[in-house]
Amino acid sequence: MDGAQISLTLPDGSRRSYAAGVTAADVAQDIAPSLAKAALAARVDGQLTDLSRPIEADAALEIVTAKDDAALELIRHDCAHIMARAVQEIWPGVKVTIGPVIENGWYYDFDREEPFTPEDLEAIEKRMREIIARRDPVTTEVWDRDRAIAHYKANNEPFKVELVNAIPEGQAIRMYWHGYWQDLCRGPHLVHTGQVPPDAFKLMSVAGAYWRGDSNNKMLQRIYGVAFRSKNDLKAYLTMIEEARKRDHRKLGREMELFHMQEEAPGMVFWHPNGWTLYRTLEDYMRRKLGRAGYKEIKTPQVVDRKLWEKSGHWEAYQENMFIVEVDEEHAREKRINALKPMNCPCHVQVYNQGLKSYRDLPLRLAEFGSCHRYESSGSMHGLMRVRGFTQDDAHIFCTEDQIETECAAFIDLLSGIYKDAGFASFDIKLSTRPDVRVGSDEIWDKAEAALENAILKVRNDYQVDPGEGAFYGPKLDFKLTDAIGREWQCGTFQVDFNLPQRLDAEYVGEDGAKHRPVMLHRAILGSFERFIGILIENYAGKFPLWLAPRQVVVASIVSDADPYVGQVVEALTRAGIRAEADTRNEKINYKVREHSLGKVPLLLAIGKQEVESRTVSLRRLGENTSQVLELDDAIAMIVDEAVPPDLR
Incomplete structure (x- = not known):
């Protein structure tokens, strides 16, 4: 009106x-x-x-304004458009596709015959700054489908035509202009190009990407960029990236002889002696912690008939990520379809279901270092961080509704201690609440969500709520830890499940003599041993605390006459429970120091004539230039004391 x-x-x-x-x-x-x-x-x-x-x-x-958290997303979104405009200004024949905002920046996919080079990225950056300096206005209009398609056909932009055709009927087709240059986008955007800080962005890399993520489509070139509010923020990020490069667990894994991966077993880890020692040390620590916390360790099969996965619902929802195994049973009329387990939950319910359970048996905490396999695309795999074969520090707690809060509080306390022992001083908690599509009554969801919130508040008072992002079967907590250079890693999880006990007929006899469904709590602390070890390697840059280090001490001779005493020192350390080895090669001590420093050995004991005569050792710590001369017995006592795992101190 x-x-x-x-x-x-x-x-x-x-x-x-x-x-x-x-x-x-x-x-x-x-x-x-x-x-x-x-x-x-x-x-x-x-x-x-x-x-x-x-x-x-x-x-x-x-x-x-620029102080608002949303400003950074706007800056990054406009950078994507400005970069695409710069590319087409320099190479008019290049076709543009999509350019979304991602963590720390953006990317944009291009169809160009020649590959982008590092020199090309420099030229694009320069042109982007020129566009920013022009302060061109950003304007927007809503077009109908026919007009948008005609526009893109006239401009020979086939990818944009396909995108417009994919927009559902009735949804607005919004067009944006940055100066004369136009793109299809939901928005929003800045007022003019000059609002992008010209010294706070950088183009980082080029990678291949299939159009719309489909390997049957054309391969495009994806340019990645990062952007921040200020030059100092960009500098800090680039410094962190360089530090992360130095800490890359794949590089350190080779230098420290921990593991390798190869084409014949994609996404699977070949653990070397040093790496397997690290793995077992962590596993032994976790086994002790879980045992004291009242968990009972079990072991379940890796290959399970599809019938169980169908009953649990995983076959329908997760089949494309499962490794399928066909077996010709001797007396079967048809092939039997099995699957390598992608998770342990249904198998744990089978253990629970053996024998009648009473309310007196609850809570029942079943833990397994469960070996799982999931099909991950080759492009998504990354060292230990994303693999196809992994071992979860998995556990499931079967309890009553009234026990959820107590069990959750105990879990957070357990998790806090483990993260602290592993060297992570801080972590964040995210509570994901009920989604629109879910199982279970609102009354049960109210009780479960309140229980999780109350449990968090028993341990700490800060957490984030992610409305509607819970699993369909119950609310959940996710735990993100922060490493030494400020990166966040989501590792632990605690999930309330009303669904699986129902699907797999789990029951217990209550105080009233009637049968009830238990609540199933899914929980993990490390997430998987493989990924957590990768995180540990990068957090410590390979310089593990003594209790975790796979090679704790190297005893190195300075002269060959010291070799017998080197052997005695190694034997004494080994008897004391220390992982020690001898280095009696005919090499200079400085060479040995450099080599074992590269291998991140925490302690090097150098033995020369003087040490042999005085029954001492010259102790040098990793990263230090000075040595400390100690009596042998004193050195062993000090090393043994330092090497005690945190949970045994």
Whole structure:
């Protein structure tokens, strides 16, 4: 209706009246010219939108400036468009596709016959800064499908035609212009190109990517970039990336002779003696911690008939990620279809179901270092971080609804201690609540979600809520730890499951003599041994604390006359439970120091004539340039004390 007025509520609670169709830019100018100058976008009823979008009804309005968290996403989104424009300005024949925002930056996929080179990336960066300096306005319109398709056909942009055709009927087709250059996008975007900080972005790399992720489609070239609010933020990120490169667990795994992977077994780990020692040390530690926490360790089969996976629901939902095994049974009329287990949950229910359970048996905590296999695409695999064969530190707790809170609090306490022992001082907790599609009554969900929240508050008072992101079978907690260079890793999880006990007929006899369904709590702390070891390698840059180090001590001779005493020292350390080895090669001691430093051996004991005569050792720690001369017995006592695992101190 002409002349209609709307009421806009500002963040401070005040209200202002405007004519319907007013824009957020108009409101910012009305509030203060300085705000209008600083404005990047707006939130209307919590939804991020362009400053130029008309507001037609009463709403809550917030002006977004560079201080707002959303500013970074806007900057990165505009960088994607500006980069695509720069590419087409330099090479007009290149076809553009999509360019979304990702963590720390963005990417954009291009169809170009010649590969992009490092020199090309430099040229693109230079042109991007020129576009930013032009301060070209960013404008938007909504077009109908026919007009958008005709536009892209006329401009020979077949990928955009395909994207427009894929947009559902009735959904807006929004077109954006950055100056003269146009792209199909949901938005929102900045007001003009000059709002992108010209010294706070960098193009990082080029990779191949199939159009729309389908290997049957054309291979495109994907350019990755990063962007931040300031030059200093970019510098800090690039420093972190360089540090991460030095800490790459694949590189350190080779140098420390921990593991390798090869084409004949993609996604599977070949553990070397040093790596397997590290693995077993961690496993032994976890076994002790779980035993003290009341878990009973079990072992279940790796190959299970499809009938169990069908009953559990995994066959329908997860089959494409499962390794299928066909077996010709001797007396069977047809081949039997089995699968390598991708997770342990259904097998743990089978153990629970053996024998009648009473409420007195609950909670029952069943733990397994379960060997699992999942088919991961070759492009997604990354060293130990994403593999096809892995071992979970898995456990399932069968309990009553009233025991969820207590079990969750005990789990968080257990997890906190393990992360601390592993060297991670801090971690975050995310609570994912009920999704729209779920099993179980609202009453049970209310109880489960409240139990998880109360359990968190018993241990700490800070956590994030992720509404609607719980599993269909129950709410869950995810645990993210922070490593030495500030990266976050999601490892632990605690999930409440009302579904699987129902599907697999798990029961217990309650105090009332009737049969009830237990609640099943899925939980893991490390996630998988493989990935957690990869994280440990990068967190410590291979310089493990003595209790974890696969090679704890090397005893190296300076002269050959010291060889017999070197053997005696190694024998004494080994008897004391220390992982020690001798280095009596005919090499200079400086060479040995360099080599064992590269192998990240924590302690090097150098033995020369003087040490032989005085029954001492010259102890040098990894990363230090000075040595300490100690009596042999004192050195052994000190090393033994330092090598005790944290849980045994």
